[in-house]
Amino acid sequence: MTDPTTERSPKARFDSLSGSVDERLYSQMTLIRQFEERLLQLFEGGELFGTTHCCIGQEADAVGILNHLDERDIVFSNHRCHGHFLVYGDRPELLMAEMMGKAGGLVGGRGGSQHICYHGFHSNGVQGGIVPNAVGMAMAEKLKGTGGMAVVFLGDGTLGQGVVYEALNLASLWSAPVLFVIEDNQWAQSTPVEKELAGDMVARGRAFGIRSGEITSTDASEIYAHFADIVASVRETGRPRFEVVHTYRLCHHSKSDDKRPREQVEARRVGDPVPLLARRLDPSVVARLDAEAGRRVTEAEEHARSLPFPDPSTLEDSLVSAR
Ligand SMILES: Cc1ncc(C[n+]2csc(CCOP(=O)(O)OP(=O)(O)O)c2C)c(N)n1
Numbered sequence: 001m002t003d004p005t006t007e008r009s010p011k012a013r014f015d016s017l018s019g020s021v022d023e024r025l026y027s028q029m030t031l032i033r034q035f036e037e038r039l040l041q042l043f044e045g046g047e048l049f050g051t052t053h054c055c056i057g058q059e060a061d062a063v064g065i066l067n068h069l070d071e072r073d074i075v076f077s078n079h080r081c082h083g084h085f086l087v088y089g090d091r092p093e094l095l096m097a098e099m100m101g102k103a104g105g106l107v108g109g110r111g112g113s114q115h116i117c118y119h120g121f122h123s124n125g126v127q128g129g130i131v132p133n134a135v136g137m138a139m140a141e142k143l144k145g146t147g148g149m150a151v152v153f154l155g156d157g158t159l160g161q162g163v164v165y166e167a168l169n170l171a172s173l174w175s176a177p178v179l180f181v182i183e184d185n186q187w188a189q190s191t192p193v194e195k196e197l198a199g200d201m202v203a204r205g206r207a208f209g210i211r212s213g214e215i216t217s218t219d220a221s222e223i224y225a226h227f228a229d230i231v232a233s234v235r236e237t238g239r240p241r242f243e244v245v246h247t248y249r250l251c252h253h254s255k256s257d258d259k260r261p262r263e264q265v266e267a268r269r270v271g272d273p274v275p276l277l278a279r280r281l282d283p284s285v286v287a288r289l290d291a292e293a294g295r296r297v298t299e300a301e302e303h304a305r306s307l308p309f310p311d312p313s314t315l316e317d318s319l320v321s322a323r
Pocket residue numbers: 079080125126127128154155156157158159185187188189253
């Protein structure tokens with residue numbers, strides 16, 4: 001059951017978990033990892049529709065950043081959103097039902113993971129398309145005086161979208177409390193970053209007068225500590241920040257479209273954030289947290305299976321224009 005006091009606040013939920021910071025971060029990462037591994041199996045078995053983009057290898061970003069947000073804040077995610085959503089919403093059963101196209105999914109089984117709307121969480125698969133929305137919503141929170149801020153995730157390849165620069169310009173000009181997080185996994189589908197992007201990533205934020213920085217890490221605790229001050233400064237100053245996280249994707253871009261050199265991927269397994277954190281924990285704790293997460297994923301799958309598909313006669317209820 002969901003707890004209404006923590007439903008919209010990743011921070012309150014994280015603070016209410018028991019165990020050390022490492023243990024709590026691990027519990028969330030093992031949930032994301034097992035959830036996505038199950039998704040990939042279900043796809044292979046022909047039980048999921050559309051497509052899916054897993055964040056295997058990048059889980060440390062979601063847990064390291066979003067656990068600093070509270071119920072006032074808004075998250076804008078992209079095609080690679082499962083980890084972001086599971087930290088924000090902690091509702092694997094709703095995401096699983098959505099991925100299976102079931103009524104009772106996050107958006108009635110009609111949107112899939114690239115059209116999530118859940119409290120303050122939004123995802124969209126059009127690269128860069130949601131970045132201006134993040135600036136606008138951050139500005140709205142500022143004008144309403146709620147103290148809320150927005151976080152928007154984009155990939156290295158999405159720095160090739162012109163609208164991102166319009167959004168950076170207005171965020172700085174208007175002082176919008178928005179944190180731009182660039183998850184630089186060094187590939188845009190099958191194009192390596194050196195063939196997709198000229199110049200320096202961090203300099204892009206600085207060019208607009210936005211305080212900008214970077215971290216190279218897949219260590220969830222390190223990322224969690226790094227972003228504590230960054231999130232606090234967006235909230236306190238009401239100004240944007242631009243932060244690049246250099247990471248690596250250990251799975252396919254979506255389901256089976258990986259053109260990267262095998263040796264490169266294998267060499268990067270040493271930075272896999274899940275075992276990296278597990279090595280610092282007591283093995284019995286890791287076993288318990290893995291088992292708990294596995295149980296939740298199985299329950300999510302069983303719940304989703306038990307639901308019906310949406311009734312075609314209710315299609316119009318899902319249209320924004322019908323509201
Ligand atoms: C406007 C637009 N163009 C193309 C695509 C197809 N597409 C989906 S993800 C992707 C690569 C994105 O790369 P990056 O921004 O680095 O994110 P990553 O997939 O690495 O997380 C592309 C080309 C899209 N979704 N939207």
